[in-house]
Amino acid sequence: MCGRFALTASPEEVREILGLLELEDFPARYNIAPTQPILVAIAAASHEPGSNRPDRKAQLVRWGLIPSWVKDPKDFALLINARSETATEKASFRAAMRHRRILIPASGFYEWHRPAKESGDKPQAYWIRPKHGGIVAFAGLMETYMSADGSEIDTGAVLTVAANQTMAPIHDRMPVVIQPEDFARWLDCRNLEPRDVQDLMRPADEDVFEAIAVSDLVNKVANVGPELQTPVAPREELKKPAPKKPDSGQMSLF
Incomplete structure (x- = not known):
């Protein structure tokens, strides 16, 4: 899942990478939490086919989706993540998958590795960032x-998917990452249905992210400074998942 993330890039960098028509200045945010406003990119309704100019708009939304049919949000669970495998089937996400797909820029996200209960150790926070920088x-x-x-x-x-091998030792889920060359496809809700972009909802390549152990400061929403991303020695070494056995192509009853 994804319960905290950060956006510390400059507005100019975000605008250029996402192809935004315009973007107001904003401060670096090191600890974005549920219910807070998040920056997203949506397709501009006035885009002309074949135009080379930026064709996306920036918008602020509250992190925590509320379906239009909910009567009282107080009685409805906070939906900060949506499982990509079932989003087209779930009543909470079905309409949004068809009509309102968005991009959420991030400099990285936080995840917690939860040790075995018998160890008595606290969960270890990790800062998961692009290995080569950027957003x-x-x-x-x-x-x-x-x-x-x-x-x-x-x-x-945020849509999530099963973790890749890099993330699996920390958590079994991770955010779906859309590559720049696929931005237009993902946002094109006029012409492309969910089945047309299903192939984009896959784990990130193994060399996209690196995981850095950080302190418990990120646990508190009130902590919002760059010190949240200062590396620390992890409480325990992560165990890499066992490699998958090659498929022999033979059927088995067991």
Whole structure:
């Protein structure tokens, strides 16, 4: 899953990489948490086919998707993540997968490795960042919720997928990362249905991220400085998953 992330790149870098029409200045954010506003990119409705100019708009949404059919958000679970394998089937995400796919820029995300209960150790926080620097774009979904008093709020969730071999020792899930060459496909909800972009919802390549153990400071939402990403010695060494056995091509009853 993805429960915290960061966006510390400059507005200029984010605007250029995502191809945004415009983007206001914003401060570096080292500890973005659920229910907080997050920056997302959506397809611009006025884009002209064949145009080389930027064709995406920046928007702020609340992290925590609320489906349009919810009567009272107080009685509804906070949906910060959506499983990519079932998002097209779930009532909470089905409409957004078809009509409101978004990109969520991030400088990296945090994940916690939970040791065996008998060890007595606390979960170890890790800062997962692009190995070669820069930012990545998470696949996301957006819904606009209208409350009983007529007020509207834009909300969003991060799509997740089974972890790759790099992430698996820490957690069994990770955010879906959309590559720049696939931004247009992912955002094109006019012409492409969920089945047309299903191939994009896969684990990131093994050389995309690196994991750095960090302190427990990230656990508290009130901590928002760069010290959250200072490396520390991990409490225990991560165990790499056993390599998959090659498929012999022979059927087995066991």
